[in-house]
Amino acid sequence: MLGLYTTSPLAHSMIAQVFEEDKSFCYDRDMTNLEIAELLRNVAAAYEILGENPFKTIAYQKAADSIEHLTSDLKDMWDDGKLDTVPGVGSALASHLDELFRTGKVKHFDQVLSKLPKSIYPLLLVPGLGPKKAYKLVSELTLKDSKTVIADLEKAAQTHKIAAIVGFGEKSEEVILSGIESYKRGQIKENRMMLPEADGIARDIINYLKKMPEVNHADPLGSLRRQVATIGDIDIAVATRKPAVVIEHFVKYPHQKLIDKGAAGATLLLNNGRQVDLRVQKPEAYGAMLQYFTGSKHHNIKLRTYAVGRGLSLNEYGIKQVKTGKLTEFASEEGFYQALHMPYIPPEIREDKGEIEAAVSGRLPKLIELSDIKGDLHMHTNYNFSSSHDIGASHVKEHLDKAAALGYEYIGISDHNPSISNQTQKQIVAVMKKRKEWYEQQYYSLKDGLKKRVHLLIMCEVDILTDGKLALPDEAFEYVDAAIVSLHSSFTQSRKDITKRIITALTSHPKVRIFGHPTGRLLARREGVDADWPEVFATCKKHSIALEINAYPDRLDLPDSLVYEARKEGVKFCIDTDSHEVDQMDMMRYGVSVARRGWATKHDIVNTLGYNEFKSWLQKGV
């Protein structure tokens, strides 16, 4: 295959001359992981156009993927001399990245990138355009300005200048225009839905499908099955012997538009604007299909690479012996993984974070399950005591009833601390004393049966003020069993300031036991704070403070990637719902999903402890 290594037939030297005024590349030594990944992808694209060894191109793309998925800043890892621990970064790339962080430039990248017109690189972000097409369009249409290249291309498509280019046609113009449309939408990031919304939609449809006797199994696929915090499209798999009947039934589900219908499935645009794909498969091959479409992409690539080493090739229909071409089908995913000599890997951890290696060597963690949860420590009742933030909508007795129904041994009421702006410290202490007495009175008035089953802990969610002090006077701590401390203001402080602020708060009183929704992120609305997480984790570990995994739908905070990191350091977690209304206590399972995605076992989670053990953890931190 000599052709792979020869120079592209396109006359890039000529093009480079046309664009010679446009040669400088701006990047700096404080690039984010995302920006570095984009830089490496640009180099890979240039290599591809220039006809470099295709595996070198793939190596750059792999490194870019891997850097994009890191949970710490690459620059911090460089600081710590840990560049070589990044998968896909070998000695050559490590040396280039070292040059980048030291000098803010990489000579080799500049050389490669400047062989091509700079205006091709923005086009790579448009769906449907890869290196080859981007290069051809830029060359043929002489699109010089990288700042306006996307708008220029849009204009060229609208005025039908693209159909005239060899290899493009009228349809290409439409595809390019719709690609530019989604590129623009992608910039606004409005498309993804939060996990519970996607989960609810999928559950309704799965229940609807399961009413048919022809449906043997129905499951979500993709990021929803892996329980990622935000979901793009909803994909659903069905095992059946009567695919046509199932598809007919599916397209009768209430919708605004039937987008596609074929022998293997159908796509609907629902009334709520969400898109749902259905895929059908015969029961014998259902396991292979589930595995294939659950992903993640990185997990599947790693798994297929592993299989190739054993003379096997994986696809959506089964496992093929490379030598004989014999295909074995699998009805279940368990069987599929077993055939690869490893235990079943739960969907939540299929992210290529070491789960395949762990499975092969028998080190796969036994992930926490919803039924392991024995209590919920973060909820707000409708008891009104001049609280600093919002109060809840339900009575404490409703919360206790619900806890009993969920089989919990205990709950903690964690109302916000009293407002500090219009009350003296003395008044606040009095309010807290009265609050404790009120809750105790409510609890004592319960029926004996409920009291025996569910214990009540009187806690408080205390604001961490801008300087790290707590918004509750020391004397008031006498009236709570324990405190959750949380950030509710000044989210944009510098990393140094916010880290110091958090650590000050965590170590300011022995009754501070849980760090609530640690990053403060609100999905699709607010980024989390930029703290030095390893330092925060070390403090939690030292003082035996639990990091909260807040299950509230738009929080899911601590995020799964940080759960994974913190767990490696031996930090404990507490999964809470932060309920402001009694039915929200059902959201616990989303918190459990986050914990599972972070590889947590029940031993990593303090509210899997029975009441007595939990109480002793609260008091002594054992």
Next chain:
DNA sequence: GCCGTTTTCGGCCCGACTGTTTTCAGTCG
């Protein structure tokens, strides 16, 4: 350019889809 149950050389995931083609290249997930 990376990497190791084929470990310092010789491989590198897999198939679907689409448009422009008449047998395939490019892109995507």
